[in-house]
Amino acid sequence: MRIDEIPTPAPIIDIDALDRNLELMAGRLPGQTLRPHVKAHKCTALAARQSAHGHTSFTCATPREVIGMMEAGVGDELLLANQVVDVTRLRAISNAREQSGALVHVAVDSTETIDAAAQGGITHVVIDVEVGMPRCGVRPEHAAALADYARRAGLEISGVMGYEGHLQMVTDVAEKEAKVADAMRQLRQAHDDVGGAIVSAGGTGTHTFHHIGLDHPTGVTDVQAGSYALLDTQYATLQQGFEQALIILGTVISTTARRCVADVGLKSLGMDHGNPTIADHSVWFCSDEHITFSSADEAPRAKVGDRVAVTPAHIDPTLAMHPVAWVVRDGEVIDRWEIDLRYW
Amino acid sequence: MRIDEIPTPAPIIDIDALDRNLELMAGRLPGQTLRPHVKAHKCTALAARQSAHGHTSFTCATPREVIGMMEAGVGDELLLANQVVDVTRLRAISNAREQSGALVHVAVDSTETIDAAAQGGITHVVIDVEVGMPRCGVRPEHAAALADYARRAGLEISGVMGYEGHLQMVTDVAEKEAKVADAMRQLRQAHDDVGGAIVSAGGTGTHTFHHIGLDHPTGVTDVQAGSYALLDTQYATLQQGFEQALIILGTVISTTARRCVADVGLKSLGMDHGNPTIADHSVWFCSDEHITFSSADEAPRAKVGDRVAVTPAHIDPTLAMHPVAWVVRDGEVIDRWEIDLRYW
Numbered sequence: 001m002r003i004d005e006i007p008t009p010a011p012i013i014d015i016d017a018l019d020r021n022l023e024l025m026a027g028r029l030p031g032q033t034l035r036p037h038v039k040a041h042k043c044t045a046l047a048a049r050q051s052a053h054g055h056t057s058f059t060c061a062t063p064r065e066v067i068g069m070m071e072a073g074v075g076d077e078l079l080l081a082n083q084v085v086d087v088t089r090l091r092a093i094s095n096a097r098e099q100s101g102a103l104v105h106v107a108v109d110s111t112e113t114i115d116a117a118a119q120g121g122i123t124h125v126v127i128d129v130e131v132g133m134p135r136c137g138v139r140p141e142h143a144a145a146l147a148d149y150a151r152r153a154g155l156e157i158s159g160v161m162g163y164e165g166h167l168q169m170v171t172d173v174a175e176k177e178a179k180v181a182d183a184m185r186q187l188r189q190a191h192d193d194v195g196g197a198i199v200s201a202g203g204t205g206t207h208t209f210h211h212i213g214l215d216h217p218t219g220v221t222d223v224q225a226g227s228y229a230l231l232d233t234q235y236a237t238l239q240q241g242f243e244q245a246l247i248i249l250g251t252v253i254s255t256t257a258r259r260c261v262a263d264v265g266l267k268s269l270g271m272d273h274g275n276p277t278i279a280d281h282s283v284w285f286c287s288d289e290h291i292t293f294s295s296a297d298e299a300p301r302a303k304v305g306d307r308v309a310v311t312p313a314h315i316d317p318t319l320a321m322h323p324v325a326w327v328v329r330d331g332e333v334i335d336r337w338e339i340d341l342r343y344w
Numbered sequence: 345m346r347i348d349e350i351p352t353p354a355p356i357i358d359i360d361a362l363d364r365n366l367e368l369m370a371g372r373l374p375g376q377t378l379r380p381h382v383k384a385h386k387c388t389a390l391a392a393r394q395s396a397h398g399h400t401s402f403t404c405a406t407p408r409e410v411i412g413m414m415e416a417g418v419g420d421e422l423l424l425a426n427q428v429v430d431v432t433r434l435r436a437i438s439n440a441r442e443q444s445g446a447l448v449h450v451a452v453d454s455t456e457t458i459d460a461a462a463q464g465g466i467t468h469v470v471i472d473v474e475v476g477m478p479r480c481g482v483r484p485e486h487a488a489a490l491a492d493y494a495r496r497a498g499l500e501i502s503g504v505m506g507y508e509g510h511l512q513m514v515t516d517v518a519e520k521e522a523k524v525a526d527a528m529r530q531l532r533q534a535h536d537d538v539g540g541a542i543v544s545a546g547g548t549g550t551h552t553f554h555h556i557g558l559d560h561p562t563g564v565t566d567v568q569a570g571s572y573a574l575l576d577t578q579y580a581t582l583q584q585g586f587e588q589a590l591i592i593l594g595t596v597i598s599t600t601a602r603r604c605v606a607d608v609g610l611k612s613l614g615m616d617h618g619n620p621t622i623a624d625h626s627v628w629f630c631s632d633e634h635i636t637f638s639s640a641d642e643a644p645r646a647k648v649g650d651r652v653a654v655t656p657a658h659i660d661p662t663l664a665m666h667p668v669a670w671v672v673r674d675g676e677v678i679d680r681w682e683i684d685l686r687y688w
Contacts, residue, residue, distance in 0.1 A: 007430060009688065039632055061633045082633060083597035083605075085649050086351060109598050112648035134628065135636055136598040136605050165631070253427035254453050254480040261427075261480050263688075266661040272615040272630065284478065286616065287509070288383055288660045289405045289426060292479055304456035305429050316632045317610040321665060323687065343667065344353065344607070 001333040003326075004307060008251045009268040011318070011325040012309075015334060017245035018049070018229060024241050025207070025228050026053040033212045035059045035079060035200055037226025040316050042341035043325065044072035046229065051075060059200070059224040060341075063089035068341040070100035077103045079126065079200060081161055081224060083113045083136050089344075090120025097123075105158045105198065109138045111149055118153040125155045126198055129190040131162035131183035143190035159198030162187040163224065168205025169234070180209040184218035197221065204228040204235055204242075232315040234273045246319065247309040248276070249326075250291065252302045258294060260302045264310045265289040270317030276310045345677040347670075348651060352595045353612040355662070355669040356653075359678060361589035362393070362573060368585050369551070369572050370397040377556045379403045379423060379544055381570030384660050386685035387669065388416035390573065395419060403544070403568040404685075407433035412685040414444035421447040423470065423544060425505055425568060427457045427480050433688075434464025441467075449502045449542065453482045455493055462497040469499045470542055473534040475506035475527035487534035503542030506531040507568065512549025513578070524553040528562035541565065548572040548579055548586075576659040578617045590663065591653040592620070593670075594635065596646045602638060604646045608654040609633040614661030620654045 003012065025034060036050045039061035047058060047069060057077035060066045066080050084090055084106065097104045107128040108114045117125055127147055130137030138146055147157050164183040170176040184201060191199050191214075202210050202223035211219040227235050230246040250264035260281075265288050269276055275283045276291070281301075284292040291310060295301040302308060312318040319325065320342055327335035347356065369378060380394045383405035391402060391413060401421035404410045410424050428434055428450065441448045451472040452458045461469055471491055474481030482490055491501050508527040514520040528545060535543050535558075546554050546567035555563040571579050574590040594608035604625075609632050613620055619627045620635070625645075628636040635654060639645040646652060656662040663669065664686055671679035 007433070007688065083648075085595060085597055089351070110648050113597070130600075134603055135631065135634055139600075251429060253429055253457070256474075259478055266614060266616050266658070267664045270610060270615070271661075272610050287479060290479055304427075304454050314610070317615075320611040344351065 003249065003328050003331045003333060006249060006326050006333065008249050008307070009264045010249050011322045012247050012249045013230065013325050013327045013337070014245045015327050015329050017243040021229055021231065021242045021245060022050055022053045025225065026055070029207060029212070029223055030054055032057050033222050035222040035224050036229070037061070037224050038065050038069060038341060040226030041230060041319055043319070043337050043339050044068060044074050044341060045337040047074045048072070050229065057222065059226070062344045063093050064344050065341045066093050066104060067096045070096045070102050073100065075102065078105070079161070080104065080106045081163070082107055083109055083128065085112055085116045087116050087120045090116055090122055094121030107161060108146070108150060109136050114146070114150045114153050114155065118155060123156055124158045125150050126158050126161045126196070126200065127190060127194050129160050129162040129187050131164050131186045133163060133166040135165065137162060140186045140190040144193035147194040157194055157196045159196030159200070159221070160187055160191045160194055161198065161200040163201060163203065164206060165203065168203050169238070171238070176206070177209055180206050181218045184210070184220060187220070188218060200224055204240070205238060208240065227315055230315050230319070232273070233277050233311055233313045244311055246315060247311050248318065250308045250310050252304055252306045252308055255302065255304055259284065259292055260294065262291050262293070262308045262310070263289060264291045268318070268321055269310070269312050270314040270321070272317065273313035276312045278308060278310055347593065347672050347675045347677060350593060350670050350677065352593050352651070353608045354593050355666045356591050356593045357574065357669050357671045357681070358589045359671050359673050361587040365573055365575065365586045365589055366394060366397045369569065370399070373551060373556070373567055374398055376401050377566050379566040379568050380573070381405070381568050382409050382413060382685060384570030385574060385663055387663070387681050387683050388412060388418050388685065389681040391418045392416070394573065401566065403570070406688045407437050408688050409685045410437050410448060411440045414440045414446050417444065419446065422449070423505070424448065424450045425507070426451055427453055427472065429456055429460045431460050431464045434460055434466055438465030451505060452490070452494060453480050458490070458494045458497050458499065462499060467500060468502045469494050470502050470540070470544065471504045471534060471538050473504050473506040473531050475508050475530045477507060477510040479509065481506060484530045484534040488537035491538040501538055501540045503540030503544070504531055504535045504538055505542070505544040507545060507547065508550060509547065512547050513582070515582070520550070521553055524550050525562045528554070528564060531564070532562060544568055548584070549582060552584065571659055574659050574663070576617070577621050577655055577657045588655055590659060590669070591655050592662065594652045594654050596648055596650045596652055599646065599648055603628065603636055604638065606635050606637070606652045606654070607633060608635045612662070612665055613654070613656050614658040614665070616661065617657035620656045622652060622654055
């Protein structure tokens with residue numbers, strides 16, 4: 001089957017671009033020094049490909065992702081880098097863990113999340129430390145008390161994590177280096193108080209700014225990058241050597257002398273980072289089922305029935321909208337991957 | 345089951361608010377003068393409720409929506425108000441139509457879409473007329489030639505449609521009245537040249553500005569409103585008497601002295617109209633799986649484990665992200681509706 005025969009709109013993964021991204025990252029952060037974040041793609045087939053590049057521990061954002069990874073038998077160590085108070089879902093993780101034998105760590109940042117973890121049969125937790133981004137995590141000075149509380153609840157402390165999400169898109173190298181180091185100094189301060197084998201942090205935008213190894217004063221054990229695999233237009237601006245490996249394939253359904261309309265709209269695109277892009281074209285706006293665009297000089301180039309590649313500004317919510325992705329090499333469909341870790 | 349027991353994040357429909365919206369609209373545009381747009385909710389159970397309020401003809405945006413409506417036996421007349429060149433999907437519509445006996449009209453605006461409709465076994469088409477919004481449709485002066493082409497292809501012309509989407513959010517009443525009238529004058533000009541029983545236009549934002557009946561010089565036969573049923577924060581600003589009947593229910597998973605974080609993020613919210621809202625709180629930002637917010641005076645009110653109602657800025661892409669919606673009355677779950685018209 002050729003790419004032109006795929007019903008649209010449809011997410012298309014360029015397998016060679018993906019493999020080049022995986023190889024580049026595995027060279028920089030081999031094995032367990034990368035803990036690929038599956039929330040970026042929610043696809044066990046893609047995670048298996050990351051595993052084939054040597055990574056055996058993964059990061060997840062939802063119970064569904066943790067359980068799906070165990071069911072698929074991908075990875076032997078999973079970190080749920082998110083707070084969960086739903087005891088039913090935590091219990092489901094524990095049950096799946098007993099079946100699979102994987103090691104599972106769950107992030108906690110409050111007595112409530114610790115209580116829920118203990119009630120849900122979770123055995124290992126990491127203390128989530130807030131290192132500057134106003135989201136989850138405790139401030140470093142409160143990590144020790146929380147770890148004590150967790151130990152009293154019968155949980156084992158695997159270590160700490162902290163996500164410097166606010167620094168991912170900083171472009172000045174010296175500024176980024178200093179700020180990441182400062183954030184990691186806070187994380188290490190918490191780790192000094194808490195102990196455990198794991199000091200996990202980072203993302204695609206900061207992965208080259210992390211020192212690996214606890215010998216370094218701001219070093220971490222692993223980086224939680226996810227977006228590097230498929231990339232998107234926002235991360236592409238950082239020019240880290242990765243390629244955009246995912247597009248949403250559309251079909252042109254209407255044209256005038258000045259504009260074209262394709263069938264890629266708000267229900268197939270994550271829009272929080274703004275409009276998607278179309279190479280050599282200017283995107284006017286997106287509607288529920290449409291994208292209106294023109295060629296750079298406003299002369300029409302596309303005809304009704306032509307295919308168009310729409311590159312989403314933000315991969316993660318985009319792929320989460322689609323049940324399957326088509327895997328393509330040189331215009332030929334070679335596989336169809338279920339986006340099987342969707343929902344919660 | 346109580347609302348507090350629903351696993352989060354989850355879309356929650358307030359059935360009484362929905363019914364009040366349906367009743368208000370059915371009073372303004374009874375029976376076939378409203379052609380409810382199912383793209384707003386993609387849910388046959390909700391469409392059946394619209395049908396119970398007297399509407400028997402519906403608008404759809406995708407082949408999947410048309411086929412799903414016929415499979416569910418809701419409505420006896422369906423207008424696919426969108427261009428389709430995928431002959432396989434058009435053929436699937438034709439096959440489903442033969443089974444169901446429903447009347448199906450498909451929008452066309454080019455020789456290519458007419459050719460595809462004919463090849464796909466479609467019998468009835470409407471000429472989609474561009475009335476000022478730069479998206480699909482032909483200019484009124486080209487409608488006659490296109491209708492002739494369609495007739496030569498063996499298709500029956502059911503009439504015309506034109507969507508004045510660019511006028512939905514105009515707030516000045518006199519300006520809106522004049523602009524809607526001007527757009528409808530263009531649509532009627534096309535109808536004069538084309539014929540057929542249908543002159544379909546409009547949406548929730550303009551529904552009170554349309555005259556019903558072809559006796560009026562700018563009148564239409566029916567209005568294609570969809571968002572009125574569940575509403576969203578954008579349309580709510582128009583103060584048309586409808587209530588917001590859908591929220592995404594979340595759980596607070598992390599708090600500090602200044603902020604709260606709940607589990608409602610970019611993968612459960614359409615973000616093209618901007619951030620969602622939380623009553624009496626200020627939304628800071630959304631991440632893939634999180635919403636960070638604070639109470640108006642920045643003192644924390646919510647505690648970890650509390651439930652929070654997040655109102656999406658744009659309903660249509662939000663609901664399309666969820667497999668089911670929970671239907672609630674007075675805090676009690678009374679039903680669970682599958683969002684069964686998702687995808688294409």
